[in-house]
Amino acid sequence: MQRGVSYQKLLDGLQQRTWNLPFYRQQNTIASGGRHSFAITGHRFTQNETINFDDAEKACQSKTTLELLRSSLILNACSVETFVKHNYKILSWTRRLMGRSVFNAMMRPTVYKQFVGGDDFTSFQETVSRLQTVGVRPLVMVTLEEDVKDDGPDADQLFDRNLKIMKDCMEMTAALGSQNPMMQIKPSGLFPLALCKSVSAEIPFPSSEPEVVEKIANSMETSKEVTKLGNLSTIEIAQLNKALNRIKQICKVAMERKLMILVDAEYTYLNPCLNLLALAMMLHCNGSEPLVTNTYQNYLKETPNILLKDIELAQTHGVTFGAKLVRGAYIYKERALASEKGYPDPVCETFEKTTKNYNRSMDIMMEKVAKHPGKFCVTIASHNEDTVKRGTNKMAKLGIPRSSDQTVIFAQSYGMSDFISLSLGQAGYMTYKSIPYGTIDEALPYLSRRLNENSSILGGVRRERKIIHAALGRRLFSFN
Template sequence: MLGSRVHLSLPLLSVLRQMGTTAARTVTAAREPELLSATLAFEDPKAFQVKTMGELLRALGVFRLCSFPLLVNNCGTLMSIARRLLGKRGFSLFVRPTVYAQFVAGENETEIFHSMQKMSLLGLRPMLAVPIEEDLGESTGEKRYENNMEAMLECVHISHSNAWSKDPMMQLKVTALLSPELCVKLTTLMAQKPYDLNELIRAMDGEPISFHGLDEKENAHLLCGLRRLNKIAEASVNKVRVLVDAEYTYMNPALSLVTMAMMKKFNKNDAWIWNTYQCYLKESKSLILEAISLSKKEGFCLGVKLVRGAYMDKERKLAQKEGRHDPIHNSWEDTNDSYNGSLNAMLEVISEQPERYKIIVATHNEASVRVAAQRMVELGIRKDGGSVCFGQLLGMCDHVSLTLAKEGYVIYKSVPYGSVDDTLPYLVRRAQENRTVLQGIRKERDLLRQELHRRLKHKMGTA
């Protein structure tokens, strides 16, 4: 799908898919780790000893609310009603100490600093995320995109200027800088005729390229968007690793196109720009293998954020509406095989060239975390080498995050920040997109309760 003149032959794709199948079988054989620390069973409530009593109670309350599908599915509407009834100030007073405090670092640099400092003391690394994204019909013009660029440049500055952790990361949404409508059109055009990565790079450098299939206005907007992306990449290279998020299948090829162009330009000696791969998609394993092949051919370093995916319901409904094949795997087991197979493909190239390939195993799935840790042992990949790290969302899956940190693995938490109004749409989308995860956090709730009971018992005994 992507390349210098981005096109892979069918025979090569066939070979890549066979490689992916082999990788999946290799990982399947390694599903029962034998060489790992017993703590990676993630069964010990002591992981929560670092939390205050207030944090334990808040987490238990928020997770309990998130366990009700009716509340999660309608949280956007319910929050809008609450905001109207309570007013802006009253709503903020209600949300700030609860859901906001659980999942958001803060509004200003001082609040963010305190949150990140505490996280750093626990051995966790922040991966800041500006909660800005757009979908079809939400585009608001060049001025908004320029403002979004300034917000992301500020994110680079905050990530780099504060010594919270070694090797800082941040997340970036392309649709905050380039209209979703244009990304969809580029995706359609790419299927007809591939774009040249070198042309995109020249456009990033300011050359007035005319891209095929676009009218004058669309071309001008693309040039502006590429220059915005270029400016952020220039500011972040040698300072902060930028992880570009995947979004919907109807625009992902375009997002990957511009991300690969950025990789080719800026990832000459290290992976500063990373791409995200959603393993609930049937094509994900092929895309990972294609990216590995392309990185070798074009001579750039490859950074991969590996996720299961967050847009399953919408993707399926859209495919059904348009009469297309469902792009999502048919079962949870297939998705797991896809994730573990893609993971293994990356770990194998990392074991050969750890300086040129990097991955963040971004998952709340304990089994996949153990698979990754086991394969690291088998392939001789260091825990703290920086080529393999793990990631979870702020406020979720802390029993996994804290245990990994204690065991010496590199672990990041995805950290959104901003005002209540700015982060509310982000929180609503994340809650709805991750409701299967939110409803499946019974184990974390049980561990939190065990730690709470231990403390209460200790206090009563002391008294």
């Protein structure tokens, strides 16, 4: 697999070339300190302008008519439950039937173009530049989807390859020229899954064992190997030290490039280990700015309580704290696993209770941001319009500036909820799109997984299609 090569090619292109879009006018956001002074078709958006998600023309004006038509057709397909449930089988069968070349030729201008930023410098930088014209910044996504066998003879080589991919992508992200660059990382791609399970079982609540967090952070800081952690075996301790060395290299690039990294959360039986690593990375990296952000899944009942404990740990150690708030992507699998293993279901019973959890976590973080400027950062990663509106209203109530860098961030997936992202960006809020980079073959497994895991967000597809249809109607009407 030549994935690392494609990342390096993109990085080389970014360092050697300057991309220019003659059909868009981009303001110099870096020179103005990233204060969201953007212009499209002559309109300047100010901090005092009221955000309006119903303004279809404004929300869609950065897209061509063909792009809007494509979005309408694809989002219509995404609203079909059968397709969502069986999309990977359908796409795989179609590829076998058509052949790879014909299939790729069909996918590139449609599904791939809708959800992926590109697979080379030109295409990816064009995507980023177009988003920046409407005040939306890139949150680059590494799509590491393949499973790695824990006991395979080549496991370390694969983990090291994943490390190289992440580091190359971090360098590329820093070179994009965006103010406050950000990237998502998946630490579980750097060490065996069995080790992640073992550490999670040994340290189920990391912030309740601060001495363990300190031990892991000290290992990252000094390269001093961990000799004992609970009941981990000698082999597992050796694997852990290799993992910490790889994560230390990620931290080094982040600190050198001033690059914010968002640590992904996964299943409940893996999350304690990932939480432990994220907290240790905060102690190691988060001095005066929140370079490391942990992900909190609010469909889990205990998430706000865990968030409070993690905040307490960070404050005790005098470091900045970052939280990315999501509803969650593994609801059906988590419930099935709880039923199979016979333990209490960790997932909120209803969507409304999940929303209540999310709102509580948002309030906790917003109030910390307002009370301790520069010490906290929250990313509202949501496709839910009501959640986003609540976030903007909470900011206004607490007096948090829209353009205050690295305090309150809004984020959505590339190709979805564009009317929310573009409206937020044009109104001056710190707004990011999570943008996958890679070839069609690399991206399809990722896109399929995300579509299945995030099927709950597709309830907003009808609303987005309505916005798109209104914009298309105005354009077509203006031609007559």
